[in-house]
Amino acid sequence: MWKVIFHNLWSRRKKVGWIFTELVIVTMILWVLIDVSAVFLYNKSLPTGYDNDRLCLVNIRTYSEKDSISKKEYATEEAYNEYIERILRKVKSYEGVENASYIFTSWQYLGTASVQNYYMKSGNEAVDSLIAPIHVMRFHPNTNYFETYGIETTEGSPSPEELSKLNFAWNDAVVTEDVAKRFFGKENAVGKKLFFIDWKKDTIWCPIRAVVKDVRHQSYRPNCALMFRPWTKIENYGYCKLVVRVKEGVDMGDFLNGFEEFTNKELKMGNYYSETVTTLNDIIKKSENNYVTLNNIALILTVFFLINLCLGVVGTFWLQTRSRVEEMGVLRTFGATKWNIRAMLLGEGFVLSTLAAFVGCMLYLQIALCTEFVGTKLAMSLAYHNETNLMDSWILHFGEHFMVISLLCYAVITLTVLAGIYIPAHSISNVNPIDALRDE
């Protein structure tokens, strides 16, 4: 049958040439679109490393010191520290609250991210030569930070509850599994040290107090090298967020209704006041909105091109069924079943889409060798800096990345072509051989 299929395609090469050209061009366009979507969706599917269910954030602001409502006696470091602790205790005592912590940040939701990347070293030259910048997340010790977020520690590290009781020094560090593996391989990193050179050119050693499971600090960003370092004092009182974990079994909607009223009335202490209460899931949805939109646009354009492809295939093959009626009639006369006819036509579509997808992917490869995959660029831009910062995955390996996306493109194109051919194939396979041969 394959011989017949190839022969048929070759003999009608001028007619199927249009479809073949379109398939090649669409393959190349879809490669870019599928690349963007695949990388984004893959990153989103990775575990975050924390539990965002039943978590909400309360924005706590301070009155401006220039306003009359602000009291001078509350505008001292001691007063700010004391009142935020009082607020935290009050929130913890609210019915339905399992745990609570606080972070000081205006835009993150997992802690204050350091905009700089730290170039950490272990002292082992072989490892340090593969240096990667590490993204630093700040947390406040003794505030149940890890338990509230549901960040788990690994074997050989203190538990999250034990971490809350630890006295952290300003240079201590909690690293993720990925960072521990990069520097120390399979050895337990707890107790070991990393160092960096600060802006004064001093060497700062950071003892590792614990290793936590890999954490993605924003839902749409890929996993990158991350460590947690403690704040020993509050730097910016104006941007506090209380992180509240609600007890299991408590309805979030009901909880938020009562809790918002509670925060408006009760969380006015010192120069602090409560502004809003939002669930972490809502904040995550807002933060990833732009990338979700980009992904949606890529998917819509993919659907657009596939519909066009399907229409073209249906139209072209349907118009050709008229001229192939006698051929099918002869085949039926010689014992071919309806399924044989359909299989032959579907086989033609399969060969066409396979050849076109191969040519299209090879042509795109030439472009990709000169530039870079759009998906990889997207992943790196989302990671803030460069690919050494990212956790190893198929996205970063050229060969693997090319194969994965090419296979996805091939599958999508082939399914579309087969779907488009099935309708005319079904129609022509049902033709009566006598009617088909009448005009012969």
Add this chain to the structure above:
Amino acid sequence: MLKLYFKQAVELMKQNKLFSGIYIFGTALAIASTTILAVVIYLDIAPIYPDTNRDNVYYLEICSFKSKNDRGRYVSAYSYAAVNEWFYPLKNVKVVSAEHESVNLIIKQDNKNYEIRGRYTDVNFFDVYHYKFIEGKPFSKADFDGELKKAVISDKIAKALFGTTTGAVGKTVKIGYQDYTVCGVIEEPSIIAGESFAQIIMPYTSMAGYRFKHSDLAYMGNYTLRFVVEGDVQAEALRAELVDIFTRFSNSNPDWEIDLNYLTLRSAMRQSNDLEGWDELFETLAGMLLIIGVFVLLFIPALNMSGMISSRMDMRNMEMGVRKSFGATRSSLLKQVIWENLVLTILGGIVGIVLCWLIIFCFKDMLFATYASEGVVLRNEDVSITAEMIFAPAIFIFSFVCCVVLNLMSAYIPAKRALRRPIVEMLNVKK
């Protein structure tokens, strides 16, 4: 002759319903997608309420201060000092308005929180954009100079807070912990209005710390500028005056200089990157996106339809052969095929425009998501589309031109190739 082509086209449609249906649907999809792209870009540049003078409004948003002593660089907006010393006294401009960094504000009312889009600006803001006042008026120069907490709110916010769009003047809204008195109610613009979209407008002098000066650099801050000019000539004079101001600062300041490479003076239709020369719309990213987008969105369907037309031309070989043998020229036959296809293309175009409107209304939140401010997830009901936005003549003309281009792209080559055959071959070819 055209009447004959039209009649023939209708007959062919009746004879080949499936082909016609696929052709019309394919065309409709192509026209709908290109029209949607055109609408989205059109709304970015068209004069829509309240930005009715869009062509002549220019924006200056960021500045780059580079250290002369290897201390690095600051990229930020401008300070209150810069606004007062550099921009308010500008000569080559009709109106200057400064706005403090726009924010999403929380209004607290009856123990409920409302997240809304607020602007802290000056009195001139209402000369840049022409808001329709349902009630009251903008805050005055006296309110502005007196640092009074006055606010102009939109009708939708008035309805949400007070249950009515009238009678809100004189009432109090609580922003964070501060009380503002409503002095005017405006018709809320669509979020698509972009830089003129606001739900509450307040004088920036009502903010604590509006005169804030950075310790390192007094001209670095959070203010962005809007300039209204009288045409391109004044825009060019404005550009030159700004370059002069920045150059004088760079020459006179011992520690810092302004890096013009980071500066852009832009309007809806043109922009001056690095404050050097002008790039018109089609040289900008939006313009290129439109051209490339339209080409790609039309090219693939054109290729589709070329294939189908090529197959159909084979079926019409006999007919064309007979007509050729009776003296019809190749060009007249080609003209006939193109006109017949134009009928189908225009039908497809009409369906495409209707489809485009349906898609815009049903998926407004996705199409215009980029207009939402950072961290805001748009809902369909948040985006208002008015008739003036989508029934603009420019959109119809654009769609018609796309139809013609698509028709030519899809029909010309296959028809020309098919008609090149000798008459005898055309008459003898098997169906």
